[in-house]
Amino acid sequence: MTNTIDRIISKSIPEPNTGCWLWEGYTIDGYGYASYKGKHWLVHRLIYKEFVASPDNFNVLHKCDQPSCINPEHLFLGTQQDNVDDMIRKGRQADRKGINNPNYRHGGRIEICID
Numbered sequence: 001m002t003n004t005i006d007r008i009i010s011k012s013i014p015e016p017n018t019g020c021w022l023w024e025g026y027t028i029d030g031y032g033y034a035s036y037k038g039k040h041w042l043v044h045r046l047i048y049k050e051f052v053a054s055p056d057n058f059n060v061l062h063k064c065d066q067p068s069c070i071n072p073e074h075l076f077l078g079t080q081q082d083n084v085d086d087m088i089r090k091g092r093q094a095d096r097k098g099i100n101n102p103n104y105r106h107g108g109r110i111e112i113c114i115d
């Protein structure tokens with residue numbers, strides 16, 4: 001029996017706080033895999049193709065950083081470079097909390113010497 005797109009979606013669980021549709025089926029490295037019309041698909045790519053447009057040679061990336069999410073509204077197209085940039089940006093953000101942030105201000109007043 002061939003999976004329909006509705007059957008694919010029914011294997012995900014909506015996450016009420018984030019709006020993610022979390023894939024409950026088979027995964028590789030956290031990404032959902034399924035067979036659809038005789039081909040094996042990364043589920044988020046399949047969903048993007050069915051709901052938005054064919055991703056062709058582009059990567060389908062997650063705005064929500066949740067690899068198993070298949071909500072088409074959380075997906076966007078990017079190049080491999082975008083993917084790398086995205087990871088670096090998010091990684092740097094994580095490293096720059098508190099005192100690692102160059103804009104960090106310690107609770108005290110900023111003293112300006114004018115003499």
Ligand SMILES: [Zn+2]
Nearest residue numbers: 020064069074
């Ligand atoms: Zn999501």
